[in-house]
Amino acid sequence: MPITVDQLARFVELFAERLAAEKENLTRLDSAIGDADHGINMDRGFQAVLGKLPEISSDSAGGLFKGVGMTLVSTVGGASGPLYGTFFLRAGGALGDTTDVTAEQLAAALRAGLEGVIQRGKAELDDKTMVDALSPAVDAFDRSLDGSLPNALAAAASAAAAGRDRVTPLVARKGRASYLGERSAGHQDPGATSTTIMIEALRDALQPGA
Ligand code: ADP
Ligand code: MG
Numbered sequence: 001m002p003i004t005v006d007q008l009a010r011f012v013e014l015f016a017e018r019l020a021a022e023k024e025n026l027t028r029l030d031s032a033i034g035d036a037d038h039g040i041n042m043d044r045g046f047q048a049v050l051g052k053l054p055e056i057s058s059d060s061a062g063g064l065f066k067g068v069g070m071t072l073v074s075t076v077g078g079a080s081g082p083l084y085g086t087f088f089l090r091a092g093g094a095l096g097d098t099t100d101v102t103a104e105q106l107a108a109a110l111r112a113g114l115e116g117v118i119q120r121g122k123a124e125l126d127d128k129t130m131v132d133a134l135s136p137a138v139d140a141f142d143r144s145l146d147g148s149l150p151n152a153l154a155a156a157a158s159a160a161a162a163g164r165d166r167v168t169p170l171v172a173r174k175g176r177a178s179y180l181g182e183r184s185a186g187h188q189d190p191g192a193t194s195t196t197i198m199i200e201a202l203r204d205a206l207q208p209g210a
Contacts, residue, residue: 002100002148003206008059008064011205016046018197029190033177037078038190045076045084060064061101065092065109079175080191083117083130090116103149110138121174128172128184130191135164137199144198155205164192 019026019042026039056067069088069102072081091113095101101109114134123129140159165188172184175191185191204210 002102004104005057005064005099005205007206008061008101008208009053011202012049012053012064012068014043014205015198015201016050018201019043019046020193022197026190026194029188031191032187033141033172033184034179036177038080038194041076041078041080042084042194045072045081048075060095060097060099062087062092062095062097065089065095069094079121080194081190083121086116086120087113102147103152105140107145107183110141114138125171127174128167128177128189128192129174130189130195132167132189132190133160133163133195133199136160150203151206153206157196157200157203160196164189164196167192
């Protein structure tokens with residue numbers, strides 16, 4: 001069964017709902033190793049996305065994700081706006097004007113999004129950023145593609161959460177948290193946390209019957 005544009009729009013909506021619910025938690029995480037705005041940034045961007053969803057979600061999978069990306073780039077400051085914006089712009093570029101997305105096309109889109117984030121932010125694994133959740137999630141999704149889509153998405157979400165937790169003890173080497181040096185160790189990364197929420201929203205929105 002191909003994935004429809006409506007299902008992808010539901011994913012975007014679910015991510016926005018969960019970011020709103022987790023706004024304070026994300027900001028609390030960012031207050032420990034950043035400037036206490038990650039929840040505010042993400043919620044601002046995705047509230048703007050929700051407002052525009054009716055006009056951007058109609059045509060194609062690529063059109064939807066590019067609309068999300070452009071909205072994020074134009075409404076969110078900080079590191080996360082351009083990074084999440086790039087993720088959705090690149091993923092949208094990979095999806096193009098298709099309306100029925102196969103699991104393989106979704107995998108290629110997620111991969112393109114990850115590569116965009118890495119190109120833009122220059123983060124490597126273990127720098128303690130959103131890449132540490134996104135990269136293992138994309139890898140796990142690829143590895144599980146020969147099974148069912150729900151199973152592959154569940155594997156991706158588990159890998160994202162494991163990546164988020166794996167880098168908590170590490171010292172941050174990118175972004176504001178890196179200014180703290182050793183003091184950043186032992187704190188959960190806000191961006192890796194929001195990325196895990198994103199992959200969980202994708203998993204849940206694409207469940208059969210969701
Ligand atoms: P800012 O740091 O500008 O205040 P946010 O607080 O919204 O922006 O986002 C912080 C998150 O952005 C971090 O927790 C980290 O996961 C992510 N991040 C920061 N710099 C980079 C980078 N160069 N590459 C990937 N992710 C990054
Ligand atoms: Mg911040």
